[in-house]
Amino acid sequence: MSQKPINLLEYESLAKQSLSPMALDYYSSGAMDEKTLTDNRTAFDRYKILPKMLRGVSQRDLSTNILGQSLSAPILIAPMAFQCLANSEGELATARAALKLDLGMVLSTLSTKSLEEVANFSKKLWFQLYIHRDRELTRTLVERAEAAGYQALCLTVDAPILGIRERDRRNQFTLPPHLEIANLVTKIPQSDRESGLYEYFMEQIDPGLTWQDLEWLANITKLPIAVKGILRADDALKALEYGAKAIVVSNHGGRQLDGAIATIDALADIVGAVGDKIEVLVDGGIRRGTDILKALAIGANAVLIGRPILWGLALDGEKGVEKVLSLLIQELDCAMALSGCAKLQDVDASLIKQI
Numbered sequence: 550m551s552q553k554p555i556n557l558l559e560y561e562s563l564a565k566q567s568l569s570p571m572a573l574d575y576y577s578s579g580a581m582d583e584k585t586l587t588d589n590r591t592a593f594d595r596y597k598i599l600p601k602m603l604r605g606v607s608q609r610d611l612s613t614n615i616l617g618q619s620l621s622a623p624i625l626i627a628p629m630a631f632q633c634l635a636n637s638e639g640e641l642a643t644a645r646a647a648l649k650l651d652l653g654m655v656l657s658t659l660s661t662k663s664l665e666e667v668a669n670f671s672k673k674l675w676f677q678l679y680i681h682r683d684r685e686l687t688r689t690l691v692e693r694a695e696a697a698g699y700q701a702l703c704l705t706v707d708a709p710i711l712g713i714r715e716r717d718r719r720n721q722f723t724l725p726p727h728l729e730i731a732n733l734v735t736k737i738p739q740s741d742r743e744s745g746l747y748e749y750f751m752e753q754i755d756p757g758l759t760w761q762d763l764e765w766l767a768n769i770t771k772l773p774i775a776v777k778g779i780l781r782a783d784d785a786l787k788a789l790e791y792g793a794k795a796i797v798v799s800n801h802g803g804r805q806l807d808g809a810i811a812t813i814d815a816l817a818d819i820v821g822a823v824g825d826k827i828e829v830l831v832d833g834g835i836r837r838g839t840d841i842l843k844a845l846a847i848g849a850n851a852v853l854i855g856r857p858i859l860w861g862l863a864l865d866g867e868k869g870v871e872k873v874l875s876l877l878i879q880e881l882d883c884a885m886a887l888s889g890c891a892k893l894q895d896v897d898a899s900l901i902k903q904i
Protein backbone atom coordinates (compact mmCIF):
# COMPACT_ATOMS: atom_id res chain seq x y z
CA MET A 550 0.00 0.00 0.00
CA SER A 551 1.73 3.21 -1.09
CA GLN A 552 -0.57 5.61 0.74
CA LYS A 553 -1.38 5.07 4.41
CA PRO A 554 -5.01 5.80 5.28
CA ILE A 555 -5.39 7.69 8.54
CA ASN A 556 -9.15 7.51 9.00
CA LEU A 557 -12.04 5.27 7.96
CA LEU A 558 -13.12 7.50 5.10
CA GLU A 559 -9.67 7.17 3.55
CA TYR A 560 -9.87 3.41 4.00
CA GLU A 561 -13.09 3.48 2.02
CA SER A 562 -11.71 5.44 -0.93
CA LEU A 563 -8.55 3.32 -1.14
CA ALA A 564 -10.38 0.00 -0.78
CA LYS A 565 -12.66 0.94 -3.62
CA GLN A 566 -9.65 0.72 -5.93
CA SER A 567 -8.79 -2.82 -4.87
CA LEU A 568 -12.11 -4.67 -5.18
CA SER A 569 -13.77 -6.14 -8.25
CA PRO A 570 -16.64 -3.96 -9.49
CA MET A 571 -19.21 -6.61 -8.52
CA ALA A 572 -17.82 -7.03 -4.98
CA LEU A 573 -17.50 -3.27 -4.52
CA ASP A 574 -21.11 -2.71 -5.57
CA TYR A 575 -22.31 -5.53 -3.29
CA TYR A 576 -20.41 -4.13 -0.29
CA SER A 577 -21.09 -0.45 -0.76
CA SER A 578 -24.61 -0.26 -2.15
CA GLY A 579 -27.90 0.43 -0.47
CA ALA A 580 -31.47 -0.21 -1.54
CA MET A 581 -33.08 1.70 -4.44
CA ASP A 582 -32.18 5.43 -4.34
CA GLU A 583 -29.84 4.87 -1.39
CA LYS A 584 -31.49 7.69 0.59
CA THR A 585 -31.35 5.79 3.86
CA LEU A 586 -27.74 4.82 3.18
CA THR A 587 -26.86 8.51 2.84
CA ASP A 588 -29.07 9.57 5.76
CA ASN A 589 -27.37 7.16 8.12
CA ARG A 590 -24.24 9.30 7.76
CA THR A 591 -25.60 12.79 7.37
CA ALA A 592 -28.01 12.46 10.31
CA PHE A 593 -25.03 12.42 12.68
CA ASP A 594 -24.27 16.02 11.67
CA ARG A 595 -27.47 17.22 13.32
CA TYR A 596 -26.28 16.07 16.74
CA LYS A 597 -23.80 18.38 18.39
CA ILE A 598 -21.63 17.59 21.38
CA LEU A 599 -21.73 19.84 24.46
CA PRO A 600 -18.34 19.02 26.01
CA LYS A 601 -17.72 19.32 29.76
CA MET A 602 -14.47 20.96 30.98
CA LEU A 603 -12.05 20.43 33.87
CA ARG A 604 -13.18 16.93 34.74
CA GLY A 605 -9.85 15.16 35.22
CA VAL A 606 -9.54 12.80 32.28
CA SER A 607 -5.97 11.59 32.68
CA GLN A 608 -7.05 7.96 33.18
CA ARG A 609 -9.60 6.82 30.65
CA ASP A 610 -11.41 3.51 30.48
CA LEU A 611 -13.46 2.52 27.45
CA SER A 612 -14.19 -1.03 28.58
CA THR A 613 -17.72 -2.34 28.95
CA ASN A 614 -19.88 -5.42 29.26
CA ILE A 615 -22.38 -6.45 26.61
CA LEU A 616 -24.63 -9.44 27.20
CA GLY A 617 -22.37 -10.41 30.08
CA GLN A 618 -19.20 -10.31 28.02
CA SER A 619 -16.37 -7.89 28.65
CA LEU A 620 -15.13 -5.83 25.70
CA SER A 621 -12.21 -3.39 25.60
CA ALA A 622 -14.49 -0.77 23.99
CA PRO A 623 -18.22 -0.55 23.16
CA ILE A 624 -17.65 -1.83 19.61
CA LEU A 625 -18.65 -5.03 17.81
CA ILE A 626 -18.14 -6.01 14.20
CA ALA A 627 -21.50 -6.15 12.42
CA PRO A 628 -22.55 -9.36 10.67
CA MET A 629 -21.60 -9.08 7.02
CA ALA A 630 -21.93 -11.80 4.43
CA PHE A 631 -19.28 -13.02 1.99
CA GLN A 632 -16.09 -11.53 3.46
CA CYS A 633 -13.89 -13.73 1.23
CA LEU A 634 -14.79 -11.36 -1.61
CA ALA A 635 -12.47 -8.88 0.12
CA ASN A 636 -9.65 -11.20 1.15
CA SER A 637 -9.01 -14.94 0.87
CA GLU A 638 -8.93 -15.31 4.67
CA GLY A 639 -12.28 -13.51 4.93
CA GLU A 640 -14.06 -13.95 8.24
CA LEU A 641 -11.02 -15.66 9.80
CA ALA A 642 -8.94 -12.51 9.39
CA THR A 643 -11.78 -10.40 10.79
CA ALA A 644 -12.11 -12.68 13.82
CA ARG A 645 -8.37 -12.56 14.52
CA ALA A 646 -8.42 -8.75 14.46
CA ALA A 647 -11.40 -8.68 16.84
CA LEU A 648 -9.60 -11.06 19.20
CA LYS A 649 -6.44 -8.96 19.18
CA LEU A 650 -8.35 -5.86 20.23
CA ASP A 651 -10.71 -7.72 22.58
CA LEU A 652 -13.82 -6.60 20.70
CA GLY A 653 -16.91 -8.57 19.72
CA MET A 654 -17.75 -9.94 16.32
CA VAL A 655 -21.09 -11.06 14.91
CA LEU A 656 -20.70 -13.75 12.26
CA SER A 657 -23.25 -13.80 9.43
CA THR A 658 -25.23 -16.92 8.56
CA LEU A 659 -23.99 -16.15 5.04
CA SER A 660 -20.29 -16.25 5.86
CA THR A 661 -17.72 -17.66 3.46
CA LYS A 662 -15.91 -19.46 6.32
CA SER A 663 -17.84 -21.87 8.51
CA LEU A 664 -18.92 -20.86 11.99
CA GLU A 665 -16.76 -23.65 13.43
CA GLU A 666 -13.62 -22.43 11.62
CA VAL A 667 -14.22 -18.87 12.79
CA ALA A 668 -14.72 -20.05 16.39
CA ASN A 669 -11.09 -21.22 16.42
CA PHE A 670 -10.01 -17.60 16.32
CA SER A 671 -12.18 -15.74 18.77
CA LYS A 672 -14.35 -16.44 21.78
CA LYS A 673 -16.27 -13.15 21.78
CA LEU A 674 -18.54 -14.19 18.98
CA TRP A 675 -22.24 -13.91 18.29
CA PHE A 676 -23.94 -15.81 15.51
CA GLN A 677 -26.31 -13.87 13.26
CA LEU A 678 -29.25 -15.99 12.27
CA TYR A 679 -31.48 -15.87 9.23
CA ILE A 680 -34.47 -18.11 9.87
CA HIS A 681 -34.80 -20.29 6.80
CA ARG A 682 -38.05 -21.83 5.54
CA ASP A 683 -36.42 -25.13 6.51
CA ARG A 684 -36.75 -24.99 10.31
CA GLU A 685 -34.64 -28.09 10.89
CA LEU A 686 -31.78 -26.46 9.02
CA THR A 687 -32.28 -23.32 11.16
CA ARG A 688 -32.35 -25.37 14.36
CA THR A 689 -29.14 -27.13 13.30
CA LEU A 690 -27.42 -23.77 12.79
CA VAL A 691 -28.42 -22.74 16.32
CA GLU A 692 -27.14 -26.02 17.76
CA ARG A 693 -23.88 -25.70 15.86
CA ALA A 694 -23.37 -22.13 17.11
CA GLU A 695 -23.97 -23.27 20.70
CA ALA A 696 -21.61 -26.24 20.31
CA ALA A 697 -18.89 -24.03 18.82
CA GLY A 698 -19.01 -21.66 21.81
CA TYR A 699 -20.85 -18.65 20.39
CA GLN A 700 -22.03 -16.36 23.19
CA ALA A 701 -25.25 -14.99 21.71
CA LEU A 702 -27.56 -15.20 18.73
CA CYS A 703 -28.39 -12.14 16.68
CA LEU A 704 -31.72 -12.60 14.95
CA THR A 705 -32.05 -10.33 11.93
CA VAL A 706 -35.68 -9.27 11.51
CA ASP A 707 -35.49 -6.59 8.82
CA ALA A 708 -35.04 -8.97 5.90
CA PRO A 709 -38.18 -11.07 5.31
CA ILE A 710 -37.19 -10.60 1.69
CA LEU A 711 -34.12 -8.85 0.34
CA GLY A 712 -34.27 -5.12 -0.38
CA ILE A 713 -34.06 -4.03 -4.00
CA ARG A 714 -30.39 -3.31 -4.51
CA GLU A 715 -30.22 -2.06 -8.04
CA ARG A 716 -26.46 -2.22 -8.43
CA ASP A 717 -26.55 -5.94 -7.55
CA ARG A 718 -29.48 -6.48 -9.88
CA ARG A 719 -27.61 -4.82 -12.72
CA ASN A 720 -24.51 -6.93 -12.02
CA GLN A 721 -26.57 -10.11 -11.52
CA PHE A 722 -24.57 -10.44 -8.33
CA THR A 723 -23.34 -13.91 -7.45
CA LEU A 724 -20.30 -15.47 -5.81
CA PRO A 725 -17.29 -16.62 -7.85
CA PRO A 726 -17.19 -20.43 -8.32
CA HIS A 727 -14.69 -21.05 -5.49
CA LEU A 728 -16.92 -19.41 -2.83
CA GLU A 729 -20.13 -20.55 -1.18
CA ILE A 730 -22.24 -20.09 1.94
CA ALA A 731 -19.83 -22.10 4.07
CA ASN A 732 -22.26 -22.81 6.92
CA LEU A 733 -24.69 -24.46 4.54
CA VAL A 734 -22.27 -25.68 1.85
CA THR A 735 -24.56 -23.98 -0.65
CA LYS A 736 -23.89 -21.86 -3.70
CA ILE A 737 -25.64 -18.57 -4.41
CA PRO A 738 -27.85 -19.07 -7.47
CA GLN A 739 -27.07 -17.44 -10.79
CA SER A 740 -29.84 -15.51 -12.42
CA ASP A 741 -29.89 -13.67 -15.72
CA ARG A 742 -32.35 -11.05 -14.46
CA GLU A 743 -31.70 -10.61 -10.72
CA SER A 744 -29.10 -10.58 -8.00
CA GLY A 745 -28.43 -14.21 -7.07
CA LEU A 746 -28.68 -13.24 -3.40
CA TYR A 747 -32.17 -11.84 -3.99
CA GLU A 748 -33.14 -15.19 -5.54
CA TYR A 749 -31.59 -17.04 -2.60
CA PHE A 750 -33.70 -15.05 -0.14
CA MET A 751 -36.86 -15.65 -2.17
CA GLU A 752 -36.26 -19.39 -2.18
CA GLN A 753 -34.77 -20.03 1.25
CA ILE A 754 -35.58 -17.33 3.81
CA ASP A 755 -38.91 -17.43 5.65
CA PRO A 756 -40.87 -14.21 4.96
CA GLY A 757 -43.68 -15.29 7.29
CA LEU A 758 -41.90 -14.66 10.59
CA THR A 759 -43.87 -13.13 13.48
CA TRP A 760 -43.02 -12.32 17.09
CA GLN A 761 -43.97 -15.91 17.96
CA ASP A 762 -40.91 -17.06 16.02
CA LEU A 763 -38.71 -15.07 18.38
CA GLU A 764 -40.39 -16.96 21.21
CA TRP A 765 -39.74 -20.22 19.31
CA LEU A 766 -36.07 -19.32 19.02
CA ALA A 767 -35.81 -18.33 22.68
CA ASN A 768 -37.26 -21.74 23.57
CA ILE A 769 -34.79 -23.76 21.53
CA THR A 770 -31.63 -22.00 22.73
CA LYS A 771 -29.95 -21.13 25.99
CA LEU A 772 -28.03 -18.32 24.33
CA PRO A 773 -29.19 -14.73 24.82
CA ILE A 774 -30.83 -13.27 21.71
CA ALA A 775 -30.22 -9.84 20.22
CA VAL A 776 -32.90 -8.77 17.74
CA LYS A 777 -31.35 -6.80 14.89
CA GLY A 778 -33.26 -4.42 12.67
CA ILE A 779 -35.49 -2.55 15.14
CA LEU A 780 -36.43 1.06 14.29
CA ARG A 781 -39.50 1.70 16.49
CA ALA A 782 -40.06 1.93 20.22
CA ASP A 783 -43.09 -0.39 20.14
CA ASP A 784 -41.10 -3.07 18.33
CA ALA A 785 -38.30 -2.70 20.87
CA LEU A 786 -40.84 -3.35 23.64
CA LYS A 787 -42.15 -6.37 21.74
CA ALA A 788 -38.62 -7.76 21.40
CA LEU A 789 -38.27 -7.48 25.17
CA GLU A 790 -41.68 -9.11 25.74
CA TYR A 791 -40.90 -12.05 23.44
CA GLY A 792 -37.56 -12.91 25.00
CA ALA A 793 -34.78 -10.78 23.53
CA LYS A 794 -31.98 -9.64 25.81
CA ALA A 795 -30.70 -6.97 23.44
CA ILE A 796 -31.80 -5.10 20.36
CA VAL A 797 -29.78 -3.66 17.53
CA VAL A 798 -31.26 -0.44 16.18
CA SER A 799 -30.45 -0.96 12.52
CA ASN A 800 -31.74 -0.44 9.00
CA HIS A 801 -29.25 -2.97 7.64
CA GLY A 802 -26.90 -0.21 6.52
CA GLY A 803 -29.59 1.23 4.22
CA ARG A 804 -29.74 -2.03 2.26
CA GLN A 805 -33.35 -3.00 2.96
CA LEU A 806 -36.13 -0.40 3.07
CA ASP A 807 -35.06 2.79 1.33
CA GLY A 808 -36.74 5.74 3.04
CA ALA A 809 -36.44 4.11 6.46
CA ILE A 810 -35.31 6.43 9.25
CA ALA A 811 -31.60 6.96 9.93
CA THR A 812 -30.65 4.83 12.90
CA ILE A 813 -29.25 7.67 15.03
CA ASP A 814 -32.62 9.43 14.64
CA ALA A 815 -34.50 6.30 15.74
CA LEU A 816 -32.37 5.71 18.82
CA ALA A 817 -33.69 8.22 21.37
CA ASP A 818 -37.34 7.07 21.25
CA ILE A 819 -36.28 3.45 21.57
CA VAL A 820 -33.98 4.10 24.52
CA GLY A 821 -36.74 6.17 26.11
CA ALA A 822 -39.18 3.26 25.83
CA VAL A 823 -37.02 0.37 26.99
CA GLY A 824 -34.80 2.14 29.55
CA ASP A 825 -32.38 -0.29 31.17
CA LYS A 826 -34.58 -3.33 30.63
CA ILE A 827 -32.72 -4.45 27.55
CA GLU A 828 -29.33 -3.63 26.06
CA VAL A 829 -29.50 -1.33 23.06
CA LEU A 830 -26.93 -1.40 20.27
CA VAL A 831 -26.98 0.66 17.12
CA ASP A 832 -25.34 0.51 13.70
CA GLY A 833 -25.38 2.41 10.43
CA GLY A 834 -23.00 5.06 9.15
CA ILE A 835 -20.66 5.05 12.14
CA ARG A 836 -17.31 6.18 10.74
CA ARG A 837 -15.81 8.34 13.50
CA GLY A 838 -15.18 8.03 17.21
CA THR A 839 -17.38 11.10 17.66
CA ASP A 840 -20.26 9.17 16.01
CA ILE A 841 -19.83 6.50 18.68
CA LEU A 842 -19.77 9.14 21.44
CA LYS A 843 -23.04 10.58 20.09
CA ALA A 844 -24.69 7.15 19.97
CA LEU A 845 -23.59 6.42 23.53
CA ALA A 846 -24.79 9.82 24.74
CA ILE A 847 -28.22 9.20 23.22
CA GLY A 848 -28.30 5.96 25.17
CA ALA A 849 -26.76 3.09 23.19
CA ASN A 850 -24.72 0.57 25.15
CA ALA A 851 -22.49 -0.22 22.17
CA VAL A 852 -22.24 0.12 18.41
CA LEU A 853 -21.70 -2.23 15.49
CA ILE A 854 -19.39 -1.31 12.65
CA GLY A 855 -20.18 -2.55 9.16
CA ARG A 856 -18.57 -1.58 5.86
CA PRO A 857 -15.34 -0.01 7.24
CA ILE A 858 -14.34 -3.52 8.36
CA LEU A 859 -14.66 -4.71 4.76
CA TRP A 860 -12.51 -1.81 3.55
CA GLY A 861 -9.80 -2.71 6.06
CA LEU A 862 -10.05 -6.36 5.06
CA ALA A 863 -9.82 -5.56 1.35
CA LEU A 864 -6.77 -3.35 1.80
CA ASP A 865 -4.71 -5.32 4.27
CA GLY A 866 -6.50 -8.42 5.62
CA GLU A 867 -6.33 -8.93 9.39
CA LYS A 868 -3.97 -5.96 9.81
CA GLY A 869 -6.34 -3.71 7.90
CA VAL A 870 -9.30 -4.65 10.11
CA GLU A 871 -7.17 -4.15 13.20
CA LYS A 872 -6.11 -0.71 11.99
CA VAL A 873 -9.67 0.36 11.20
CA LEU A 874 -10.82 -0.66 14.67
CA SER A 875 -7.77 0.88 16.37
CA LEU A 876 -8.42 4.20 14.64
CA LEU A 877 -12.01 4.18 15.87
CA ILE A 878 -10.95 3.37 19.42
CA GLN A 879 -8.35 6.14 19.35
CA GLU A 880 -10.94 8.61 18.05
CA LEU A 881 -13.48 7.57 20.70
CA ASP A 882 -10.86 7.90 23.41
CA CYS A 883 -10.00 11.38 22.15
CA ALA A 884 -13.67 12.40 21.93
CA MET A 885 -14.23 11.24 25.49
CA ALA A 886 -11.21 13.12 26.82
CA LEU A 887 -12.24 16.30 25.04
CA SER A 888 -15.82 15.98 26.35
CA GLY A 889 -14.76 15.46 29.95
CA CYS A 890 -15.58 11.76 30.13
CA ALA A 891 -13.09 9.41 31.79
CA LYS A 892 -15.35 6.36 31.52
CA LEU A 893 -18.39 5.29 29.56
CA GLN A 894 -20.72 5.95 32.50
CA ASP A 895 -19.81 9.64 32.22
CA VAL A 896 -21.24 9.76 28.69
CA ASP A 897 -24.81 10.87 29.23
CA ALA A 898 -27.65 12.64 27.43
CA SER A 899 -26.48 16.06 28.66
CA LEU A 900 -23.59 15.80 26.19
CA ILE A 901 -25.86 15.96 23.15
CA LYS A 902 -28.01 18.60 21.53
CA GLN A 903 -30.00 17.89 18.40
CA ILE A 904 -30.19 20.92 16.10
Ligand SMILES: Cc1cc2nc3c(=O)[nH]c(=O)nc-3n(C[C@H](O)[C@H](O)[C@H](O)COP(=O)(O)O)c2cc1C
Nearest residue numbers: 576627628629630657705801802832833834855856
Ligand atom coordinates in the same frame (compact mmCIF):
# COMPACT_ATOMS: atom_id res chain seq x y z
C1 LIG B 1 -21.76 -6.28 2.51
C2 LIG B 1 -22.73 -6.33 3.64
C3 LIG B 1 -23.28 -7.55 4.02
C4 LIG B 1 -24.18 -7.62 5.08
N1 LIG B 1 -24.65 -8.84 5.47
C5 LIG B 1 -25.48 -8.92 6.54
C6 LIG B 1 -25.92 -10.18 7.01
O1 LIG B 1 -25.56 -11.23 6.48
N2 LIG B 1 -26.75 -10.19 8.07
C7 LIG B 1 -27.16 -9.04 8.70
O2 LIG B 1 -27.92 -9.10 9.66
N3 LIG B 1 -26.74 -7.84 8.28
C8 LIG B 1 -25.90 -7.75 7.23
N4 LIG B 1 -25.44 -6.52 6.83
C9 LIG B 1 -25.82 -5.30 7.59
C10 LIG B 1 -24.77 -5.01 8.68
O3 LIG B 1 -24.84 -5.99 9.69
C11 LIG B 1 -25.00 -3.66 9.35
O4 LIG B 1 -26.32 -3.56 9.80
C12 LIG B 1 -24.68 -2.45 8.46
O5 LIG B 1 -23.64 -2.75 7.55
C13 LIG B 1 -24.29 -1.26 9.32
O6 LIG B 1 -24.10 -0.13 8.55
P1 LIG B 1 -22.65 0.41 8.08
O7 LIG B 1 -22.16 -0.53 7.01
O8 LIG B 1 -22.97 1.76 7.57
O9 LIG B 1 -21.73 0.43 9.29
C14 LIG B 1 -24.55 -6.43 5.76
C15 LIG B 1 -23.99 -5.22 5.38
C16 LIG B 1 -23.09 -5.16 4.34
C17 LIG B 1 -22.48 -3.83 3.98
